[in-house]
Amino acid sequence: MTTGNLRDLYQQVILERYKKPKFRGxxxxxxxxxxxxxxSCGDTIELTVQLDxxxxxxxxxxxxxxxxxxxxxxxxxxxxxxRGKTTAEALDMVQRFQTMMQGKAEFSTExxxxxxxxxxSQFPVRIKCATLTWHTLKAALxxxxxxxxxxxxx
Amino acid sequence: MTIIQEKTLSAxxxxxxxxxxxxxxxxxxxxxxxxxxxxxxxxxxxxxxQYYEHDNANVHRGVHTLSSRATDAYEGARDQVAAFVKAAxxxxxxxxxxxxxxxxxxxxxxxxxxxxxxxxxxxxxxEHHSNLVxxxxxAQRTGAVLQHVELTETEEFDFEQFKSLxxxxxxxxxxxxxxxxxxxINPVKEICVEAHKVGARVLIDACQSVPHMAIxxxxxxxxxxxxxxxxxxxxxxxxxxxxxxxxxxxxxxxxGGGEMIAxxxxxxxxxxxxxxxxxxxxxxxxxxxxxxxxxxxxxxxxMDQIHAYEEDLTRYLFRQLATIPELRIYGPKPNADGSxxxxxxxxxxxxxxxxxxxxxxxQAGVAIRAGHHCTQPLHRYLKAQSTARASLYFYNTxxxxxxxxxxxxxxxxxxxxxxG
Ligand SMILES: Cc1ncc(COP(=O)(O)O)c(C=O)c1O
Numbered sequence: 001m002t003t004g005n006l007r008d009l010y011q012q013v014i015l016e017r018y019k020k021p022k023f024r025g026x027x028x029x030x031x032x033x034x035x036x037x038x039x040s041c042g043d044t045i046e047l048t049v050q051l052d053x054x055x056x057x058x059x060x061x062x063x064x065x066x067x068x069x070x071x072x073x074x075x076x077x078x079x080x081x082x083r084g085k086t087t088a089e090a091l092d093m094v095q096r097f098q099t100m101m102q103g104k105a106e107f108s109t110e111x112x113x114x115x116x117x118x119x120x121s122q123f124p125v126r127i128k129c130a131t132l133t134w135h136t137l138k139a140a141l142x143x144x145x146x147x148x149x150x151x152x153x154x
Numbered sequence: 155m156t157i158i159q160e161k162t163l164s165a166x167x168x169x170x171x172x173x174x175x176x177x178x179x180x181x182x183x184x185x186x187x188x189x190x191x192x193x194x195x196x197x198x199x200x201x202x203x204q205y206y207e208h209d210n211a212n213v214h215r216g217v218h219t220l221s222s223r224a225t226d227a228y229e230g231a232r233d234q235v236a237a238f239v240k241a242a243x244x245x246x247x248x249x250x251x252x253x254x255x256x257x258x259x260x261x262x263x264x265x266x267x268x269x270x271x272x273x274x275x276x277x278x279x280x281e282h283h284s285n286l287v288x289x290x291x292x293a294q295r296t297g298a299v300l301q302h303v304e305l306t307e308t309e310e311f312d313f314e315q316f317k318s319l320x321x322x323x324x325x326x327x328x329x330x331x332x333x334x335x336x337x338x339i340n341p342v343k344e345i346c347v348e349a350h351k352v353g354a355r356v357l358i359d360a361c362q363s364v365p366h367m368a369i370x371x372x373x374x375x376x377x378x379x380x381x382x383x384x385x386x387x388x389x390x391x392x393x394x395x396x397x398x399x400x401x402x403x404x405x406x407x408x409x410g411g412g413e414m415i416a417x418x419x420x421x422x423x424x425x426x427x428x429x430x431x432x433x434x435x436x437x438x439x440x441x442x443x444x445x446x447x448x449x450x451x452x453x454x455x456x457m458d459q460i461h462a463y464e465e466d467l468t469r470y471l472f473r474q475l476a477t478i479p480e481l482r483i484y485g486p487k488p489n490a491d492g493s494x495x496x497x498x499x500x501x502x503x504x505x506x507x508x509x510x511x512x513x514x515x516x517q518a519g520v521a522i523r524a525g526h527h528c529t530q531p532l533h534r535y536l537k538a539q540s541t542a543r544a545s546l547y548f549y550n551t552x553x554x555x556x557x558x559x560x561x562x563x564x565x566x567x568x569x570x571x572x573x574g
Contacts, residue, residue: 005179005517006513006514006517006568009513010510010568015569040525041508041509041524041525041526041540042525042526042530042533042539042540043509043539043540044539066539067507067509068507068508068509068510069507069510069569070509070510123513125513126509126513129509
């Protein structure tokens with residue numbers, strides 16, 4: 001029953017990150033805070049971001065929320081990949097991730113871990129699950145220090 | 155005996171649904187999302203085709219032959235729907251796009267012109283968004299207050315609490331007949347009796363009952379009843395409102411336009427008689443005619459037979475699901491004979507998210523729904539972020555339930571160990 005496609009979608013790394021996320025929680029201190037919501041399924045995500053002294057480099061990203069394996073693993077892998085990135089680099093990666101979901105790009109060696117999410121592009125109805133956390137990060141980084149309203153990926 | 159009956163009903167009807175005869179990811183399709191929308195039999199597709207190939211014209215607007223044929227067929231469909239729900243008069247059936255539009259019609263026409271600040275509207279926590287949002291909008295505009303009936307321990311409509319909410323302030327009770335998430339069958343007849351004692355009107359959301367059981371609006375004594383064609387073998391884009399004649403007569407129009415008028419001047423108009431007063435503009439003629447065909451199709455099988463067959467499937471479904479200890483199934487358990495609830499099951503499976511379940515089941519050809527099924531407040535009430543739902547119709551079989559349950563077990567195992 002578990003065909004090749006499913007194995008591509010639910011790679012071991014994804015299942016492991018779903019089960020044992022490394023970046024669940026809230027950063028201390030919180031410099032950016034953003035909630036995201038997927039109205040069609042009810043999944044939610046709450047991101048907090050800690051920046052360095054310049055205010056332009058990410059020290060840490062953490063997430064809370066409830067969602068499917070794809071959404072949660074995507075958030076955890078994203079949080080890991082964001083450590084030490086400048087805002088501009090982070091926004092570039094958001095863009096790249098979205099392009100990867102269309103099956104048109106992948107990450108280079110430094111971030112190849114993120115490529116485990118590539119299988120999602122074969123399941124168009126699940127792309128929203130994977131991108132929710134990335135949309136939310138983009139909103140967090142583009143917002144002022146005040147948390148904004150919910151972002152929704154619809 | 156029941157087994158023979160079951161085999162005959164699905165075996166008899168499946169050839170009428172060509173869509174069911176296909177493979178998904180190499181597996182035979184098992185369509186278990188009937189609460190979202192049902193499949194359409196050939197008889198309904200043929201009615202659409204016949205209309206567009208032979209009779210297409212606008213209704214009530216011409217004296218030529220095609221217009222008269224189209225009008226006869228359209229009004230004939232109204233007769234069929236009126237007979238199907240046992241309305242006292244054909245004028246009590248208003249065609250709408252769907253149940254949501256029918257509810258909005260009652261809201262904008264009746265509630266907006268009737269409700270006063272402090273009046274109370276009683277709903278329940280299990281309502282579909284379609285039977286919540288219009289009333290929230292009316293409450294904002296009129297100053298009426300919303301109240302919500304909660305659930306009993308068995309996750310059914312709390313009738314005692316309902317009675318305690320009623321007072322002379324209650325002007326409207328709007329409740330679902332069969333919950334699309336819990337599958338419970340609400341005591342709508344008794345609800346009408348109690349509501350009428352305090353002079354309140356009752357609207358029944360019958361989206362999940364009309365397709366599955368015989369409905370008699372006169373016996374229920376409800377003031378309005380709404381349903382969507384697409385859940386009862388008809389196309390999308392057509393639904394209906396039943397309303398008691400005197401009440402509909404007293405209500406102002408909902409939308410203005412052609413079709414709903416008697417006499418139009420530049421500065422004012424008089425309105426058409428029922429039901430046309432509520433059908434502004436060219437209606438969904440082909441879809442209405444196809445709804446008539448769907449009603450005829452269902453009546454030929456017999457609603458009591460459909461209901462009995464679905465009870466048998468329900469019994470089997472719940473027996474099979476009971477073999478999966480990880481499941482939490484919402485709503486009441488069926489009685490030993492499968493009666494007492496709808497042929498659907500909303501559930502969560504341990505730590506496996508419903509979206510993941512649905513994707514894995516889809517690979518096995520099994521179509522189920524995952525999400526909040528347009529009952530977000532109910533999910534919040536149940537403290538479930540989302541659920542998976544399998545919902546059956548008379549063309550489903552025990553064998554399909556077996557495929558579904560096996561795929562569900564595989565999916566849980568696939569994620570397994572993860573949460574062990
Ligand atoms: C109980 C219930 N009420 C209302 C609706 C709304 O139906 P529609 O979207 O066809 O207006 C549905 C279907 O989704 C339903 O199951």
